[in-house]
Amino acid sequence: MLGTHNNSRTFSRRSLHGQVAHEIGLRIVRGDYQPGIVLPSEERFCTELEVSRTALREAFKVLSSKGMLEARPKRGTIVKPRESWNMLDPDVMNWSSLVGPKRDYIRSLNEFRSIIEPMAAQLAAERATDEQLEGIEAALEKMKGAQTGTPESIQYDLQFHQLILHASGNELLATLGYVIESAVEQSIRLAHTRRGVREDSLPLHESVYLAIKAHNSSEARAAMEYLIKKAIVDIQISLDQLRKT
Amino acid sequence: MLGTHNNSRTFSRRSLHGQVAHEIGLRIVRGDYQPGIVLPSEERFCTELEVSRTALREAFKVLSSKGMLEARPKRGTIVKPRESWNMLDPDVMNWSSLVGPKRDYIRSLNEFRSIIEPMAAQLAAERATDEQLEGIEAALEKMKGAQTGTPESIQYDLQFHQLILHASGNELLATLGYVIESAVEQSIRLAHTRRGVREDSLPLHESVYLAIKAHNSSEARAAMEYLIKKAIVDIQISLDQLRKT
DNA sequence: TGGCCCTTAATGGTTTTACAAATGATCGTA
DNA sequence: TACGATCATTTGTAAAACCATTAAGGGCCA
Numbered sequence: 173m174l175g176t177h178n179n180s181r182t183f184s185r186r187s188l189h190g191q192v193a194h195e196i197g198l199r200i201v202r203g204d205y206q207p208g209i210v211l212p213s214e215e216r217f218c219t220e221l222e223v224s225r226t227a228l229r230e231a232f233k234v235l236s237s238k239g240m241l242e243a244r245p246k247r248g249t250i251v252k253p254r255e256s257w258n259m260l261d262p263d264v265m266n267w268s269s270l271v272g273p274k275r276d277y278i279r280s281l282n283e284f285r286s287i288i289e290p291m292a293a294q295l296a297a298e299r300a301t302d303e304q305l306e307g308i309e310a311a312l313e314k315m316k317g318a319q320t321g322t323p324e325s326i327q328y329d330l331q332f333h334q335l336i337l338h339a340s341g342n343e344l345l346a347t348l349g350y351v352i353e354s355a356v357e358q359s360i361r362l363a364h365t366r367r368g369v370r371e372d373s374l375p376l377h378e379s380v381y382l383a384i385k386a387h388n389s390s391e392a393r394a395a396m397e398y399l400i401k402k403a404i405v406d407i408q409i410s411l412d413q414l415r416k417t
Numbered sequence: 418m419l420g421t422h423n424n425s426r427t428f429s430r431r432s433l434h435g436q437v438a439h440e441i442g443l444r445i446v447r448g449d450y451q452p453g454i455v456l457p458s459e460e461r462f463c464t465e466l467e468v469s470r471t472a473l474r475e476a477f478k479v480l481s482s483k484g485m486l487e488a489r490p491k492r493g494t495i496v497k498p499r500e501s502w503n504m505l506d507p508d509v510m511n512w513s514s515l516v517g518p519k520r521d522y523i524r525s526l527n528e529f530r531s532i533i534e535p536m537a538a539q540l541a542a543e544r545a546t547d548e549q550l551e552g553i554e555a556a557l558e559k560m561k562g563a564q565t566g567t568p569e570s571i572q573y574d575l576q577f578h579q580l581i582l583h584a585s586g587n588e589l590l591a592t593l594g595y596v597i598e599s600a601v602e603q604s605i606r607l608a609h610t611r612r613g614v615r616e617d618s619l620p621l622h623e624s625v626y627l628a629i630k631a632h633n634s635s636e637a638r639a640a641m642e643y644l645i646k647k648a649i650v651d652i653q654i655s656l657d658q659l660r661k662t
Numbered sequence: 663t664g665g666c667c668c669t670t671a672a673t674g675g676t677t678t679t680a681c682a683a684a685t686g687a688t689c690g691t692a
Numbered sequence: 693t694a695c696g697a698t699c700a701t702t703t704g705t706a707a708a709a710c711c712a713t714t715a716a717g718g719g720c721c722a
Contacts, residue, residue, distance in 0.1 A: 187675070189478065213702060224677045226471070229703090230478045233434065237479040237508070245703040246685040259592045260505050263482070277588070284589040287536045295528075343522070344529040347504045433705070458673060469706040474674090490674040490713040 189230035192223055194267075196231060200240055200251055201267040210248040211241075238264055265354045273362060273411060281355050282404045286397065288348060289333065293380055293396035296339035297389040304339040305385055311335055312381050316374060330356060332377060336384070336396075359403065362410035376402060434475035437468055439512075441476060445485055445496055446512040455493035456486075483509055510599045518607060518656060526600050527649045531642065533593060534578065538625055538641035541584035542634040549584040550630055556580055557626050561619060575601060577622060581629070581641075604648065607655035621647060 199205055211217060218228040232249060235241045239256045243249040257264055268277055300308070311332040318325035334349040376399040383392035444450055456462060463473040477494060480486045484501045488494040502509055513522055545553070556577040563570035579594040621644040628637035 189675085193482075215702085226676065226678090230475060230675095233475045233478045234482040237438075237482050239507070243703060244685080245683070246687090246701055248702065254588070255591065257592065258503075258506060259589050261503060262484070280587045280589045283540075283587050287532065287590075291532045342525045342528050343499070344504050344525045345532075346500065347502065432703095460673085471705060471707085475704095488674060489715095491672055491715050493673065 188223055188227045189234070192221060192227055192231035193234040194263075195221070197235055197238075197240065197263060197267050198270060200235070201264070202271045205251045207251045207253040210250050213248060240264070260348075260351065262350045265350060269354050269357055269361075273358065273414070275411070278358055278407065278411065281351070281358065282400075282407065285352060285355050286400045286404065288345060288351070289336070289400055290393045290397040292337045292340040292342070292345050293384060294389045294393035295341060295345070296336050297384045297387050297392035299341040300339040300384055304335065308332060308335045308339065308381055308384065312377055315377065320374075326356065326360065329373075329377075332381075336380070339384070355407075359407045359410065362407060362414060373399065373402065433468055434472045434479070437466060437472055437476035438479040439508075440466070442480055442483075442485065442508060442512050443515060445480070446509070447516045450496045452496045452498040455495050458493060485509070505593070505596065507595045510595060514599050514602055514606075518603065518659070520656070523603055523652065523656065526596070526603065527645075527652065530597060530600050531645045531649065533590060533596070534581070534645055535638045535642040537582045537585040537587070537590050538629060539634045539638035540586060540590070541581050542629045542632050542637035544586040545584040545629055545632075549580065553577060553580045553584065553626055553629065557622055560622065565619075571601065571605065574618075574622075577626075581625070584629070600652075604652045604655065607652060607659060618644070618647065 196205075205211060212220065214225055214228055214232075218225045221228065232241055232243065236243065238261045239258045240252055241249055242252050259265070259268075268274075296304070311328050314328040315325060315332060318328060330349070330353055333352045337349055337352075338346045340346065376395070380392060380395040380399055383395050441450075450456060457465065459470055459473055459477075463470045466473065477486055477488065481488065483506045484503045485497055486494055487497050504510070504513075513519075541549075556573050559573040560570055560577060563573060575594070575598055578597045582594055582597075583591045585591065621640070625637060625640040625644055628634075628640050
């Protein structure tokens with residue numbers, strides 16, 4: 173199943189401190205450690221997790237660098253309020269994904285997507301190079317070739333969106349591919365409860381591509397807006413069905 | 418002078434590993450260590466910097482968690498390509514700010530702002546609570562009270578924008594305050610070459626506030642769009658003047 | 663000669679111990 | 693009671709030793 177692969181982006185889960193950071197990060201996002209509380213002292217914590225103090229401290233540094241922890245001598249290490257977390261950090265998003273569908277978070281995520289991507293499509297229509305257009309077309313063709321809903325199909329779908337972000341010529345937008353990935357993962361995690369969604373997403377993708385290729389920025393934006401709107405509706409339906417059960 | 422205060426957000430510069438992370442992060446963003454190259458081995462590097470291996474490794478973990486480094490035994494620690502950096506991380510933005518005005522980066526930053534903030538204003542117009550409206554108004558009043566261009570004025574200006582992001586009711590947008598801060602810092606860093614800019618920004622702010630208060634979302638968005646457009650023009654002028662010298 | 667496997671050595675990964683520095687809490691004294 | 697010195701706890705830093713991984717080179721075999 174897609175979505176279950178190791179997508180901790182910034183650190184390897186093979187390394188011990190990486191595993192520890194993942195575990196504690198997950199606990200914090202899940203709410204096991206509420207903002208404001210002090211974590212167990214390093215000494216107790218690393219005996220509890222059965223790792224050395226070094227490994228624990230390296231994990232703490234990772235989480236601190238994402239705005240989730242703050243340490244001070246004598247007082248201890250506290251969990252910072254959610255407002256100061258780097259919510260757009262790939263790992264933080266990943267943990268937020270893994271703790272399950274929180275309605276508010278999914279709304280924020282989808283909303284963010286629907287702000288970013290249409291503008292990216294617009295800019296891509298203005299700036300995309302021929303090579304970038306070819307790349308986008310290639311991803312689209314591969315999407316067509318793959319069975320709807322299969323991992324390959326989803327992979328090329330993501331690639332399609334990512335390439336558009338890149339073609340926007342804005343390096344801040346270009347690095348936001350994982351936001352889309354995270355949103356799509358959420359939808360996949362929900363979508364296994366029902367069938368038949370995303371059947372008609374191919375022509376929508378095509379219209380986005382054609383608008384970009386034609387350098388028609390307003391239409392590219394509109395087409396992407398529509399595509400994402402449909403995708404979000406699918407997610408909402410799945411969410412509602414899940415909530416009814 | 419504002420902008421020179423310690424605004425490394427996620428780690429303290431007092432701690433040694435924090436200083437080291439700051440120094441190496443700056444070097445990487447500045448291009449002293451090009452993407453793809455392997456850094457000196459930990460042993461050599463920590464003798465060069467005159468810190469223990471522990472401190473160096475904790476710094477490495479911070480930078481790795483921002484997508485800037487990747488370590489592997491025997492090969493060494495390499496600088497990852499710029500595309501994989503978490504460009505929206507507060508520290509990465511701070512370093513990008515500090516290395517000086519790179520035209521492309523400033524354009525991306527301003528563009529990103531002009532995507533995010535108008536939408537935030539629109540959402541704020543739809544969702545802002547009375548308390549949030551009061552906060553925004555208070556910041557605006559304090560702006561009026563302060564002399565244009567002074568640190569206090571800029572501080573309340575930032576606060577104004579930050580509160581609107583918050584009032585958008587989207588926690589992903591709400592955490593992007595430092596993006597604006599970074600953009601404004603850039604403009605301040607450039608603006609010392611000339612006078613008289615931002616004189617008329619107060620009425621623009623007021624019109625944004627009034628639209629939000631009136632729950633007029635389209636006007637709120639338009640007003641914010643206009644406000645940022647003006648701000649960006651100011652920055653461009655400063656940049657051009659700087660480039661002429 | 664070419665390709666495969668094994669050995670080797672360099673480098674990061676992990677643990678442990680010891681000590682330093684910061685600071686919240688406590689106790690004592692004016 | 694208020695202030696200040698002292699104490700104790702916790703994180704910060706250093707150093708040394710050993711483990712695990714893996715790129716690279718050499719040797720063996722087909």
